[in-house]
Amino acid sequence: MRYWHSISGAFGNALFVLAVFALWGAVSAFGILDPFLFPGPVDVLQRLWGLFSSGEIFGDLLSTLVKIAVALSIGSLLGLLLGLLISKWDYLYNAVSPVLDFFRSVPATALFPLFLLIFGVGDSTNTALAVWICAIYLSLHVSKGLRNTREIAIITAKSLKKTELETFLHVRLREALPMIFVGLRTAVSLTVVVIIVTEMFVGTKSGMGKALIDAAYVYDIPKLYAGITIVGIMGYLLNYLVIKMEERVVHWNKYIS
Amino acid sequence: MDALSIRDVRKGYSIMQNGVAARVSVLDGISLKVKKGEFIGLIGPNGCGKTTLLKLILGVERPDSGGISVLGNGPDETRMGYVPQHSAGSLYPWFTAAENVAFAYSSDEENRAQRAAERLGEFGVRHYANAYPYQMSGGIKQLVSIARATVCSEVFLFDEPFNGLDYQNRIAVERKFIGLRDGNNSAILISHDIESAVLTCDKLVIMGKKPSTIRAVLPVGLPEKRNHETRFSREFNLVLRQAFEIIGCE
Secondary structure, eight states, rough: OHEEEHHHOOOOOOOOHHHHHHHHHHHHHTTOOOOTTTTOHHHHHHHHHHHHTOOOOOHHHHHHHHHHHHHHHHHHHHHHHHHHHHHHHHHHHHHHHHHHHHHHHHHHGGGGGHHHHHHHHSSSHHHHHHHHHHHHHHHHHHHHHTTTHHHHHHHHHHHHTTTTHHHIIIHHHHHHHHHHHHHHHHHHHHHHHHHHHTTTTTTOOHHHHHHHHHHHHOOOHHHHHHHHHHHHHHHHHHHHHHHHHHHTTTTTTHHOO | OEEEEEEEEEEEEEEEEETTTEEEEEEEEEEEEEEEOEEEEEOTTTTTSSSHHHHHHSSOOSSSSSEEETTTTTTGOOEEEEEEETTGGGSTSSSSSSHHHHHHTTTTTHHHHHHHHHHHHHTTTTGGGTOOGGOOOOOHHHHHHHHHHHTSSEEEESSSSTOOHHHHHHHHHHHHHHOOOOOEEEEEOOOSSSHHHHHHHHHEEEEEESBEEEEEEOOOOOOOOOOOHHHHGGGHHHHHHHHHHHTOOO
């Protein structure tokens, strides 16, 4: 029964994608929209195939993936450490969390010129900006999660005379995990956005963002669509990975929330 | 040595009333001794401070005045088996039943998993060892929670353990409480279920409305060997009647 559900679900999804392609093809074939700006799916798929078969896109794709991986690794680590630190003391939390909230509200791209001055022209600027935004989002969620442990969970650990470390590792941290994953999901999405967008700015040598803006400059519209498709698939897969990780690590959450 | 000694404990909270800070007294001079091996039923109206008293005994909160000692030590120094109100929520949802019970053992204890499984077996829920709390019914969660609380403790604090249980599960939990009465264990049982309190306890301590004092102490005086049938005995119903008479005149 379960397999039938997943097969029928996958079939439904495939059917929907086919319907979208058919509609897109029809719009293109009948010239409803300008075929120069809105090329048909066959043109885009051909260009997509060409980008991979020629290896033209590999450099840009790898560059973006490396930047995302580095930004997420450093940003998550910093966010986790900062969140742990400010959650520990009330006065620190009360002093620091409004500042973090302020910087969360500043659009990351508005900080790009400042980061460009600090880190100079090159890939380190986009990566540093993504680290910044990832760390801010994650630290806020880590600190909130750690400070909102249910009283009953703490009292139970206290009654069992568990040490501070045991209580932290087995109770507080576990209780905070659902909130941490909310932060992680947002941080991953924003990291991808910041990397791709800032790759379009001055000083970037390679990356999917640069490939997209270069395609737009020379009116290589099928490449632009193919690039958007690659970036879309990349973002979707990253998000899917985090959701699957969340389902595995925080398996209880959907039953109690 | 008393298992638990509460000496003239007073506790209040600050609240805002019409924008003005006010002090509300919850416990107004509570004194109580629980001898080793004794089970005490704590009965009183909603909001009279029974759970607050348990938090003070656990050392989670401090009394404004007065003192509490558990087995001759401060509350912070003594391990106690605690089954909180809505105990289902006290089971850690990321642990299986066996892991929840194993968590109660010291981390350097050998064969924790094995001992936890055995403990679950004693409570008749061993086949739930690998189940997570969200996969268990309310009654099973209650039994697992009690199984965890009774690990390595001699003093137990039970807060409304019969809440939300059907008749069969209530009987099962009562049976486990009676099983804990081995002369070495001591307990405070908070319950609105006076029948279960009479069946499982040696004394009923009846508290008044907030700010609470102890209004009466009623010895139960039932034979040591008790079971489900005891509730149909004449002595049981006599004590129950006395308890209702005291509670009823508030």
